[in-house]
Amino acid sequence: MRINQWRKIESAEQVLNKYSVKTENTIITGKMKIAAEVKISDNGFVFNSKTGDSFSLNPFGLELIKNIQQERDFDDIKKEILGRFDVDELTFEKDFYEFCALLKHHQIIVQGNPLDFN
Numbered sequence: 001m002r003i004n005q006w007r008k009i010e011s012a013e014q015v016l017n018k019y020s021v022k023t024e025n026t027i028i029t030g031k032m033k034i035a036a037e038v039k040i041s042d043n044g045f046v047f048n049s050k051t052g053d054s055f056s057l058n059p060f061g062l063e064l065i066k067n068i069q070q071e072r073d074f075d076d077i078k079k080e081i082l083g084r085f086d087v088d089e090l091t092f093e094k095d096f097y098e099f100c101a102l103l104k105h106h107q108i109i110v111q112g113n114p115l116d117f118n
Helices: 003-017 059-069 074-084 089-105
Strands: 020-022 027-029 038-040 045-048 054-056
16 A cells, blocks of 8 residues: 555645745635735736736636636535546546646745645
8 A cells, every 4th residue: 555645635734724935925724825926817827027027727627727816725626626527536636736846846835845745
């Protein structure tokens, strides 16, 4: 049994809800937040004025980022996505975690340390 693999999947909720961090642009109170310099259009175009990077999201990514933007917790996001898309729970949790890691890497979201699973 690969415990580390399971721990990574289970940690998506911890990453989303556990941390409280104050940054110069945003205060995060237990949830991820979209960085202040990031703009998101209704059709999935994402622009980060701090880095100059732009991205285009598919409908699934757009739905996830809208839920993050509304500061919804992990369980609410998971419930809505599982009800609207043809995806199983394990795949959703894996994809959500990876998506959040990409958002953090590209400075789209601000949050606590995503590698601290305690």
